[in-house]
Amino acid sequence: MAFVAAVLAEIVTIGDELTRGETVDTNSAFLAGRLTELGVCSVGWLTSCRDVRADIADALVRAATRAKIVLVSGGLGPTEDDLTVDVAAELAGVEPVVDEPSRERMERRFARAHFKLTPNNIRQVRVPSGARVFDNRNGLAPGFEIALRGASVFFMPGIPREMSRLCDEQIIPRIGELLAGAPRVLRRIWRVFGVGESHVDDRLSGLLAAVDPTAPADSASLHFNVQFPDVLVKVIARDEDEARARARLDRLGTEIRARLGEAVYGEGDDGLPAVVGAALRARGATVALAESCTGGLIGHLLTEVPGSSEYFRLGMVLYANQEKVARLGVSEATLAQHGAVSRECVEEMARAVRDLAGATYGVAVSGIAGPSGGTPDKPVGTVHLAVASMSEVHAKVLAYPGTRSQVKQLAAHWALKLLLTEASKQS
Amino acid sequence: MAFVAAVLAEIVTIGDELTRGETVDTNSAFLAGRLTELGVCSVGWLTSCRDVRADIADALVRAATRAKIVLVSGGLGPTEDDLTVDVAAELAGVEPVVDEPSRERMERRFARAHFKLTPNNIRQVRVPSGARVFDNRNGLAPGFEIALRGASVFFMPGIPREMSRLCDEQIIPRIGELLAGAPRVLRRIWRVFGVGESHVDDRLSGLLAAVDPTAPADSASLHFNVQFPDVLVKVIARDEDEARARARLDRLGTEIRARLGEAVYGEGDDGLPAVVGAALRARGATVALAESCTGGLIGHLLTEVPGSSEYFRLGMVLYANQEKVARLGVSEATLAQHGAVSRECVEEMARAVRDLAGATYGVAVSGIAGPSGGTPDKPVGTVHLAVASMSEVHAKVLAYPGTRSQVKQLAAHWALKLLLTEASKQS
Structure with missing residues (x-):
């Protein structure tokens, strides 16, 4: 049960607002973090390009040539500047087509809000013909997957709350399926207050080996994240068996509380x-x-x-x-x-x-x-x-x-x- | 006095913390914004890569081949993972050398704080031999500039407060010098409260042409930035003559206050x-x-x-x-x-x-x-x-x-x- 992070992955984000510096690209870090946590990918490159047809094609082909898994966000909106679907279809050698389920959902949403559908909106529910489609449960433009130069390339909208839900609920599980032997990934966060990061690090040194001496080194990992004045301790456990991963997190939680004592005041999102x-x-x-x-x-x-x-x-x-x-x-x-x-x-x-x-x-x-x-x-x-x-x-x-x-x-x-x-x- | 943004620029950021998704890359947006504001560059690509020698070399050569100006941040620290100086020197065909002024400043700082200098610290004050050096006034590692494949490539530390000061005080003026005909760039921010962004946009529509009907379209630009609940109105004025740019900002400020009235409560950083x-x-x-x-x-x-x-x-x-x-x-x-x-x-x-x-x-x-x-x-x-x-x-x-x-x-x-x-x- 050793998992080697041998598969190279890349992230491509698309949009003039990125290259002009108007928007800080938080999507790349989010996606890179999720791929890294999976424990089966290593992310090699993050690339951002303009809303320019040739640049988008160049970025996609280069990423697909180098990597096995490529995650792309941006350029799926309703305007003429949103070129991602057209470029992806062209590279795949197919036509863009309207995804009927996405179009129907959009029409229902618009009718409820008494919005008028404009022809531009139809642009937003297109995908390359034959692509595997992922529903966008927080928005209009669906995600999709195409094969390109031996890589699986996943496209998501650029809006963070649409992208993040699509990624966590559909894309990451699909990547798990694709990569043979990909384990279940469970994540748990302990919230620590009153002890500095370096002391937390020190007190938790050797934690994983102490709790599970025989587990492979890469089947769990420990991360620290300072959200002043809190320190968040995150453990990622990877296992084909979800119950086993959960039991391991429970054991680790007991040991974390034993080592940090009262400084651990909670788990998860509540401060x-x-x-x-x-x-x-x-x-x-x-x-x-x-x-x-x-x-x-x-x-x-x-x-x-x-x-x-x-x-x-x-x-x-x-x-x-x-x-x-x-x-x-x-x-x-x-x-x-x-x-x-x-x-x-x-x-x-x-x-x-x-x-x-x-x-x-x-x-x-x-x-x-x-x-x-x-x-x-x-x-x-x-x-x-x-x-x-x-x-x-x-x-x-x-x-x-x-x-x-x-x-x-x-x-x-x-x-x-x-x-x-x-x-x-x-x- | 028309300025055409014809010069292509790129940003490269280096570090495993970026490709693993542990750190959101805010440097790229900062640098891209500064280059865009200059009004003489268009930023084509933002690339992040790992602390891997071959990847860094690949990123630098590709950027220098495509663009005329390349800004690089990261990988200038004291550890063995910090490879940027070595790779840059190798690509330039020179040796890394210690920058004596930087070394002396580091020694004075360490002595004042009663810190002991370790051999590793010396790594941090090296630059490629013959490079143009920029003092780091907020830290230890100096910035530097080398010529590569016809491009000017500027290297800065990855720590945002060191990078941003170096960029604003030294790198951007140097790029202004390098690009013939580069104008002075002045920036002013008006703080607006109580009026939504779309209304601000509406009330300021046609502002630039109304105030200076004969000025070239690209010699000033208007930007909005929502910092809830404030809306920030930013004007960038570009002119070879600083006094003329300043006078223009004054005229624009009068008009902005006339159009937005009491909603403008201040200028600059004070909320x-x-x-x-x-x-x-x-x-x-x-x-x-x-x-x-x-x-x-x-x-x-x-x-x-x-x-x-x-x-x-x-x-x-x-x-x-x-x-x-x-x-x-x-x-x-x-x-x-x-x-x-x-x-x-x-x-x-x-x-x-x-x-x-x-x-x-x-x-x-x-x-x-x-x-x-x-x-x-x-x-x-x-x-x-x-x-x-x-x-x-x-x-x-x-x-x-x-x-x-x-x-x-x-x-x-x-x-x-x-x-x-x-x-x-x-x-």
Whole structure:
């Protein structure tokens, strides 16, 4: 069960908006990533060309000559600039024909929206005669596959949400079929907060071999992706047997959590605000915020989650010291003795905002986001945080010398992490 | 003074992280955009290849054979995988040599940071012997230019902030020199808020011809770029005479402001939060916020600007109706009669938070961000806004059926726009 990434693949993206630099080509990276994850292809070249007939033909022929699998996006729209179908048909030695199922779906969609069909729209549902067609479930132009110079060439629309769905649901499985012995690919993501990428890398070193000493080296792979302030740990498992791949991901997940501990706060797409929200809802708890340097960011993050009004009671942004005193009754003595950026101050703020709102938890943050305002004792990046529950207050201090925006983001996410820890405790 | 974009240019980016799909290639779009703006080049191809000696050589030779100008990024790092200098030297028929000024600068930098220089670091300051060298002011590896197959080929590091500075400060001027008759290129951006892209396009239709009827068509160009919720209007002016290009941009700016009116709120990089901040500071004014559906986002945006503590006094996030009553004294009668999402409610909130904080202005927002909570009368996307100054209250209602996140962003920016209007009035 060893899989060798011996098959060469290429990506071709088509469009003047790319060569003029008006649009950053995110499709190439998406497609290259999916092919790489498959574990049976190695992507050799990414090429972008203009909406010029000769250039498109040149790009397709060169890619098909070098590679076995070619993924193409762009140039399938309704305008005269969209030349991909015509060039592909010509290279395959056939005529473009209307794909009837795509035309019917388009007509139904247009009728529902009371749009008028123009002759141009018909251009968009053409494919080279004899091509294998893939439905476009997020748009109009279908995808298709032709054989060219010994390669299988797959064409997709350039719009990312149309391309990505077509790719994941139809093209990648088809490539799996085409390449003999291609395994099932399963992907799982663990979300890590509070540990830097290099430490995550270090703690997970030797992970795959430790969990499955006898598995072939290329049957699973480990990837890191920083989405500040989170680090995402992704494992790709490849196996002909889906249940076996799933079981392996489960074993790896257990080991990842064992090695990284509390830093792993979730799996998949939900970030800290959604995970905190679910924890609060699960125990019928509510939260109130007293923010200083984060300026409202914690409230903004919490309220990006639909339904957050169930547990988010009150937020206060107390940028000025006098407001900390006037709104929350922080004592003048605390401010005089320890300053606003101190453990003492945030503990008072957290308790006070909790009581003011009658919430289960009070969260407070006060710090120096920079670029100015730092002192030798409390340099830029010094942030004090506190979470008050009914019975206790937990505090933490950060020292992260980043940009203003980074300091705010890190502080807001640490506040959510402390809140998650409290809200996840057995009561 | 007609400039024909007759010179073909190409971009080559190098690195396994690109072909594996781990990194989205933003350098190609940046470089293609800069070359396109120059108005004397047309970019034909964007190519990305692996860190493989033969592939790099193949990509460079093909690009240099087709094009007159080739921009290359990547593969200039310190590791054994970084092969670009070696391949470039081999193709030019010379040896790689250490660039002494770059080496000295690296040694000074390392000494200041108490870093130890390893032999690998020396790899990073090599260039092909005889190449024209460009200082890297944001990093270690210098850029360089060689002649290959009749083309001028420019090499830059792959790190975007190193590449972009090198490109703008040194490479683009050098290309201007190389291409006879290349004009000066000046760029200016106007920031527009509150008018959709298609309306901006419509109102600016025929702009260039109206302002300068006799100028050649290709001596200026107009571009739109949506950075939700802003629309950026960019004009590129090309002229051998810089003062003349600048005067033209001034005339265009006057006309753009005449056609778009108050929707143009600024120029250049500063978004609404910075522009509002400058207006508040200019009149020594302060602001307090009462946010509901925006959840803290207005405060977050205001406090992204350094020095915002000078004018930002107090923020309150009052998600629950009872908090609107308890914290700001919104009347139960208003809530019962008009609901929390009403002009009456936000006007009360704006006045109350202004008075509570003793601020010059009070800003209030209450709406339905969705996805649930809408009614036939007040569908998702209904948001009421108010700004209270010392003497008056101005209100506005939005009806934007976007995602939760878009509704929040649009509402927060409209709140800032109303505040800007107040803070810009002659007192």
